[in-house]
Every structure is written in structure tokens, then in C-alpha cells.
Amino acid sequence: MMKLLMRPSVTSHITSFxxxxxxxxxxxSVFLDSPVKPWNDKNVTLxxxxxxxxxxxxxLLLSLTFFQADSVFAKTSSSAPDFTLNDISGKPVKLSQFRxxxxxxxFWSIWCGPCLAEMPSLNKLYLEFKDKGLIVLAIAEDPxxxxxxxxxxxxxxxxxxxxxxxxxxxxxxSLFGIPVTFLIDKKGIIAEKFIGERDWSSSxxxxxxxxxxxx
Numbered sequence: 001m002m003k004l005l006m007r008p009s010v011t012s013h014i015t016s017f018x019x020x021x022x023x024x025x026x027x028x029s030v031f032l033d034s035p036v037k038p039w040n041d042k043n044v045t046l047x048x049x050x051x052x053x054x055x056x057x058x059x060l061l062l063s064l065t066f067f068q069a070d071s072v073f074a075k076t077s078s079s080a081p082d083f084t085l086n087d088i089s090g091k092p093v094k095l096s097q098f099r100x101x102x103x104x105x106x107f108w109s110i111w112c113g114p115c116l117a118e119m120p121s122l123n124k125l126y127l128e129f130k131d132k133g134l135i136v137l138a139i140a141e142d143p144x145x146x147x148x149x150x151x152x153x154x155x156x157x158x159x160x161x162x163x164x165x166x167x168x169x170x171x172x173x174s175l176f177g178i179p180v181t182f183l184i185d186k187k188g189i190i191a192e193k194f195i196g197e198r199d200w201s202s203s204x205x206x207x208x209x210x211x212x213x214x215x
Contacts, residue, residue, distance in 0.1 A: 010191075014068060032036070034151065038069040054157075056084045056102060060166075060189050060191045065162060067089070074173045074174065074190060076190050076191065076193055077189065077190065078164060078190055078194055079188055079189060079190070080094045080095060080103075080105065080182060080188055080189070080190050081095075081172055082094065082095050082186045083095055083168075084167045085139065085162040085163060085164055085173060086162065086163055086171060087161060087162050087163070088145055088148060088149055088152065088160075088161045088162075089161065093137070093160060093162055095137070095196070096188065097187055097189075098135045098137075099186065100133075100186050101131055101133045101134065101135045101186060102129075102134050102183075102184070102185060102186060102199075102209060102212045102213055103135045103136075103137060103182075103183075103184040104122070104125075104126075104134070104135070104136045104137070104181060104183055104209075105137050105139070105181065105182040105183075105184060106122065106136065106137070106139065106141050106180075106182075107139045107141060107164075107170060107173075107175060107179060107180045107181070108139070108140060108141070108178055108194045109137055109141040109142050109147055109177050110140070110142055110147050110151050111122045111138060111142075112178050112179060114178075114179055114196060114197035115178055115197070116153075116200070116209070117178040117197050118179060118197045118198055118200060119138075119155060119157065120155070121198075121199050121200040121202075122136060122138070122159070122200040123155070123156070123158055123159065124200070124203055125156050125200040125205060125206065125209065126158060127158055128192060128201075128206070129206075129209055129213065130139075130158075130159075131209075132213055133186075133213050134209060134213065135159075135160075136159035136160070137160055137162055138157075138159060138160070138161050138162065139162045139163075139164045139168055139170070140161055140162065140163055140164065141167055141178060142163070142165070143165055144165075145163060145166050148163070149188070157166060179195075179196065179199065180193070180194070180195055181193070181194040181199060182194075183208065183209075185212050185215065186212070186215065191212060192198075192208065
């Protein structure tokens with residue numbers, strides 16, 4: 001389970017982050033110019049435990065260049081790429097159907113510790129602002145609904161959970177790890193991007209949501 005501890009120079013808010021196997025598969029195949037055994041949760045964990053962080057870093061940097069043709073660098077001040085995914089009950093949900101509302105788009109997984117750590121505060125934020133126009137869409141990067149449903153029921157999460165089983169939306173947004181969260185304004189424009197775990201019930205985050213809801 002690819003836990004990558006990062007100490008970024010730009011932001012001090014990232015505490016821990018997970019890297020997806022698909023990124024390492026894509027970058028290593030280009031970097032080594034030949035197929036390698038597929039990366040998965042187990043062998044990436046072994047690699048990280050062997051203190052091969054420089055190798056991981058190189059692959060991550062390379063991955064930023066070799067995205068699929070339909071990928072988009074989702075960045076602030078740009079339109080959030082539209083998509084349709086099924087929710088946990090199989091109902092299709094389209095991002096653009098929430099125009100006119102403020103949307104928190106969160107990419108997570110049940111195997112991602114930092115993702116799970118921020119869920120309670122995200123749920124608390126949603127319950128506080130949902131009647132004022134806030135929508136939270138949590139995209140689960142998991143292959144099956146059953147463990148996701150169990151977690152939702154255990155934690156009492158109130159916001160919609162969408163299933164990205166084949167990680168098409170994850171790749172469309174050109175991501176290389178989770179959790180990643182996009183704050184989208186009423187016009188569908190990305191107001192801010194957050195990498196890593198956050199305390200969504202903090203006064204800072206509540207202030208950001210309040211400001212966007214007023215616009």
C-alpha cells in the first residue's frame with residue numbers, strides 16, 4: 001500500500017500521500033523502454049520499504065509527462081473535467097448536474113490511510129453546509145463496492161460515494177496519488193486543489209466554503 005511521505009517546499013499541509021500502481025506502471029515502461037512486471041500494492045510497498053524513494057521520485061516526475069491522450073491537467077481557474085460515474089447504489093451521477101452549487105470532489109480509497117483519516121471531518125463539513133448549497137462527491141478508487149459500502153455504513157458517511165473501478169476519472173484528471181480534493185465553484189471552475197489529508201472542519205476550510213457559497 002503505497003504510502004509516500006512527502007515534505008514539499010510549496011505547501012506544508014501535505015502529511016502523507018499514496019501513489020497509485022498505474023502511475024508506476026506507465027512511467028517505468030517508458031523509462032525502462034521495455035515491459036516490467038506490473039506494479040501492485042505489494043511490490044510497491046516492498047520497494048518503499050527498501051528505501052528506494054529516489055527511484056519512486058524519478059518515476060513520479062516522468063509520469064507527469066506520459067499521461068493518456070484524454071487526460072487533462074485539472075488545475076485552478078480551469079473548468080473541472082466533466083464525467084459520469086455510478087454511485088454506490090448503481091445510479092449514474094454526472095459532475096455537471098451540480099452547476100449552481102459548490103462541489104468538493106474528493107479522490108480516495110479504503111486502503112488509503114490519509115484518505116480515511118480525513119473522512120470524518122469531510123462528513124462534518126458536508127452536514128454543516130449541505131442545506132446551503134454544498135455538494136461533496138467522494139470518488140472511490142476501489143475495484144468493488146462491498147468493502148466501500150461496509151466502510152460507509154460503519155462511519156455513517158452522508159455524502160454520495162461514486163465508484164471509479166477502472167480509474168478512468170482518476171487518469172482523466174491526471175492524478176498520481178490520493179487523497180486529492182478539488183474545490184469547484186458554482187460555475188464549474190476549480191477554485192482550489194488540495195493534495196494530501198486535510199482537516200475539513202477547520203475554520204480555514206469552513207471559511208473557504210462560506211466564501212464560495214456567497215458568490
